[in-house]
Amino acid sequence: MTKRKPLLFFDPEHVDRPVPGRPWRAIVLGALVATAFLTAGWEFFWRGKGLIPGDYRDTNAIWAEARRKAKDGATVIIGSSRSLFDIDLDVWEELSGVRPVQLAQVGTSPRIFLKDLAEDESFKGLVIVDVTAFLFFTGDGGPREEVVKYYREQTLAQRADYFLSIPLEETLAFMDEQSRPKRQVAIWPFPLREGMKPRFDPRKLETLDRDRNARMWARVVEDPLYLDEAKYHWRLVIEQSAPPPGAPSGPMPPEAVGAVIAEVKANIDKIRARGGEVAFIRLPYDGMFSVAEDNGFPRAQFWDRLLRETASVGVAFQDHPELQGYEIPEWSHLAPDETPRYTRALVPIFYAQLKGRNLPTFGAAPR
Amino acid sequence: MLFNSLTFVVFFAIVVALHNxxxxxxxxxxxxxxxxxxxxxxxxxxxxxxxxxxxxxxxxxxxxxxxxxxxxxxxxxxxxxxxxxxxxxxxxxxxxxxxxxxxxxxxxxxxxxxxxxxxxxxxxxxxxxxxxxxxxxxxxxxxxxxxxxxxxxxxxxxxxxxxxxxxxxxxxxxxxxxxxxxxVATRDQFYWGLVLMTVGLFEKVVLADSFLAPAADAAFGAGKALHPLDAWTGVLAFSGQIFFDFSGYSTTAVGAALCLGFALPNNFLYPYAAIGFSDFWRRWHISLSTWLRDYLYIPLGGNQKGRTRTYANLMITMLLGGLWHGASWTFVVWGGLHGLYLAAERALREAIPTQEWFKSLWFKAAMALLTYFLVNITWVFFRAQNFADASTMLASMFALAPKPEKVLYYNEIVPALIVVAGMVFAHWRMRATTIEAVAAATPKWLIAALLAFMLFMLVATQGSDSAFIYFQF
Known part of the structure; x- marks a missing residue:
């Protein structure tokens, strides 16, 4: 090697990583044992709070895994939390022979998912769109809108992470968003700062299977305090989003509704051009939601107009006695025991509507 | 892949096994x-x-x-x-x-x-x-x-x-x-490497992502004039978030390399205890600041070509250093402010003869706080999406913004300020020492307890989905 000048600032000798003289093996092993005990205690604590192993976190990765199944002639459900919690995929499959791909996301407008499917040339199936009026019409995104971008850009490392997380999710109850320290700090009952409104931030409401077959979390119906808290947050969002006194009725002028429907129709046309189909459903609600939705989004100006201008079929629970009278503990979602029964009632009505339009069959008639 | 991911845990275990x-x-x-x-x-x-x-x-x-x-x-x-x-x-x-x-x-x-x-x-x-x-x-x-x-x-x-x-x-x-x-790492190097990785991941996943990011994101994402408490909390939280995120990465990197038997240099030395800006840049992102010094500042002439050229070289180096961080004029301003601070410090050192009371504790503490305060001003430009947001944030911090609003809840303010206060205190206490020296003087049971706490918090936090901020640079 040629003789080189000494470096001005760096030399290998300067990279020195001394190891402090401590009994590191004993320290690390001791810490690992203590961590194991702490983790066991944490697991025990959260099981006591009603968390269960096998209740998957609704991560971007689990949505992306479901989204990859939405190809060719698949039947896909898009919407917000009502279609996520209220439809039992097992029952749907039992009755129709088709297991729908569940792509609904809490608090998120299905319009972004409809656009995503319309842009996907490989998709030629049936889309079932849950219309929760205030989410469907007033926004084209929501708290989980990033899932579409995530799905399109998901890296190999992210897919590997998801794969490795599966055994942990199936074994450990505390693998849940609700138990994270960050989440616990976020919902800690600090006093409210003067002049600030309480934050709309609903707690955990659902349990989720690997294929996103979901239902209301049992604690919501079993713990009255927890149920009251769920209702408190719905009341908050309804009151905070209500138009101010004296404002024109309804949250949207007719032209704005027309623009939304035109956008939806354009996406539906793309899917239909490939041989697919789109149909709408409205799932039951109660209490404060009845007042807010029925008054804020009158049927004739929103639901009926949507079906008419998109030339689509739809099933509204208000039109069918079989779809009414179910237990809706927190006014917006069915109790977990009710979803199989509700789905059993919904499926034949839904497919009957499709048949009436003489469209391609995306599932057998009820068995 | 991210250090804070299950994939990395498996990947690293395989790499260590093959290396041994x-x-x-x-x-x-x-x-x-x-x-x-x-x-x-x-x-x-x-x-x-x-x-x-x-x-x-x-x-x-x-x-x-x-x-x-x-x-x-x-x-x-x-x-x-x-x-x-x-x-x-x-x-x-x-x-x-x-x-x-x-x-x-x-x-x-x-x-x-x-x-x-x-x-x-x-x-x-x-x-x-x-x-x-x-x-x-x-x-x-x-x-x-x-x-x-x-x-x-x-x-x-x-x-x-x-x-x-x-x-x-x-x-x-x-x-x-x-x-x-x-x-190949010795047994003690391997265990110490694991300790450093735990410390680094704790900084990133627990402190930066869980306790500081919510306040910083809410304040900088509000897009409106803020109450001074909200503005200051947001900026201070970001000062902690960017430190723990980046220092956490560097510490994990040093630990991972040590587990394989390799030595990497320190990248951070408790920068928020810096007294002045030349001291700050000896403590913050050391590998970049020395790179810029060796391959830009000195080749430009450094301080060897007269007073004017020295100041010009300083500014050029810091402006380009700012631009290195991102393709935006806000980063250039961030670098420019640091250049001005360094130039002002140099000018003051030249103008004011050294006094005995400069060595007193109260003076050093006051100068360290002043440095931290001025660094926080620069973070506004680093974090804001554009100059309009930056000017609104600065006006909010000094109660000059019209119609300020409260956007942070105590749920964000309390953890952020506790962590930031702890960080500044820890930096001050660690100013003249190293983590190795502190570990050597700490009872083994206390090290084990702290390590267990950090590991448990990492488990309870369930890793993190977010990438390190500096990846985007």
């Missing part, structure tokens, strides 16, 4: 090289080609430079390396920025020009590895070092996974010689 297997040293190095490419390719396999391109260009440029007979040809081979690396950096990182500014400039001249859409994805860590590999060709050009004889050692130097995507930016002389002879 009874294999020839050359095979172990090939394993490390393949592992590093997998680590990088897990984000986007095609970008591995860029990494290899940079490696190959600089390998040959340095060899040809060393064998060149004339200064002109040496310079030509340096230009090849600079064009390869800076060209790649310019295209992927600054292409959109340049186009945007060009469009604005021609529009200002009254020429109608519609720029094409620029949808180029930024390869992760490109600024880090291009600077690292450039250091090699520059060292050879400046005759500070001879080219390495082993392509494998050089390729491993460029791609070594612990510090590949977010530093420390290692010099060839620091790392290449370590690949020359077989290296």
């Amino acid at each position: 297997a009874a294999l020839p040293w050359r095979v172990k190095k090939i394993n490390l090289l393949i592992a590093s490419l997998i680590f990088y390719g897990a984000w986007s396999p095609p970008f591995v080609l860029l990494l290899l391109f940079s490696t190959i260009v600089d390998w040959f440029a340095a060899r040809w430079m060393a064998g060149a007979k004339t200064e002109a040809s040496r310079r030509m081979f340096l230009m090849l390396s600079l064009a390869g690396n800076l060209g790649m950096l310019s295209y992927f990182k600054y292409g959109g920025f340049l186009l945007e500014n060009f469009t604005a400039a021609v529009s200002a001249m009254g020429i109608a020009y519609k720029a094409p859409e620029w949808n180029i994805i930024l390869p992760v860590g490109i600024s880090f590895y291009t600077f690292q590999t450039l250091a090699y060709t520059l060292d050879v050009y400046l005759r500070r070092a001879a080219p390495t004889k082993s392509f494998l050692d050089f390729a491993l130097f460029v791609t070594f996974f612990p510090q590949l995507v977010a530093g420390p930016i290692v010099r060839p002389s620091q790392l290449v010689p370590q690949f020359a002879e077989p290296k």
